[in-house]
Amino acid sequence: MTCAAYVGLETSATAIAANEQTQKRLSHETVEAHAETHAAGYDIVCSFQVLEHVADPASFITACLKALRPGGLLFFSTPNADSFVSMVVNYTLDLAPHHVTHWHESTWENMPQFFPMTLEWIKNEPFQEYHRAHYANTMALALARRAVGLPEKRVDASPGHEEALRLAKQLNDAALAILADPRVLPARGHTTLACFRKNS
Structure with missing residues (x-):
């Protein structure tokens, strides 16, 4: 064309x-x-x-x-x-007034x-490969939030979320190692x- x-x-x-x-x-x-x-x-x-x-x-x-x-x-x-973008918590670029x-x-x-x-x-x-680390961070935080009993939310400033962030940092390296296998990456x-x- x-x-x-x-x-x-x-x-x-x-x-x-x-x-x-x-x-x-x-x-x-x-x-x-x-x-x-x-x-x-x-x-x-x-x-x-x-x-x-x-x-x-x-x-x-x-x-x-x-x-x-x-x-x-x-x-x-x-x-x-x-x-996976919709799962990112406190992602200001995907919230109003930007989106x-x-x-x-x-x-x-x-x-x-x-x-x-x-x-x-x-x-x-x-x-895309350049989203691998972003995806790993997102999945680690999602698991951490579930572990501390938090519901899915797009915005969260609670003390529980801070606790989940600390736990997610410990999970992030493991998530990156798992995602080194392309078979476990999302299709979308x-x-x-x-x-x-x-x-x-």
Whole structure:
């Protein structure tokens, strides 16, 4: 697939200014504003690692579809809420205000009920080697929390969590040793990619 022409949308004036030297085609506007003047103007719309930051996903998706011609393709990628990432406690980069929504595979599957589009496919990124230590830390803490009787939580500032952190440090080396065997690594990685086709 080749791209004859493209435009990128950027809401940060600082990023737009930094881009001036690269000569890439960027427009300083939201997708909602862009879709008003470019309705049905694109064959493909891509939104990679953006949707989880958007305060109004319905408005964003509707605008993406408005910018697409009938039959055009819409690609989204987000962190995979069905992966180990959702088990990380006090992970500030996966909490509001940084991430305001979380996206499960079932969410992608059900989206055509609410928007005029058809799901073409969903792909899960394979587990990446550079996440091995992060995964080991997450599993060690999950085991430690269970050992001290704590429930699964995304945010926890309790004394029990501090106790679990101390225990997890002792378990972490063992977890890393176990994860040296690729057979015990999870199949799903950090990111999910979904492709939709706008209904005619």
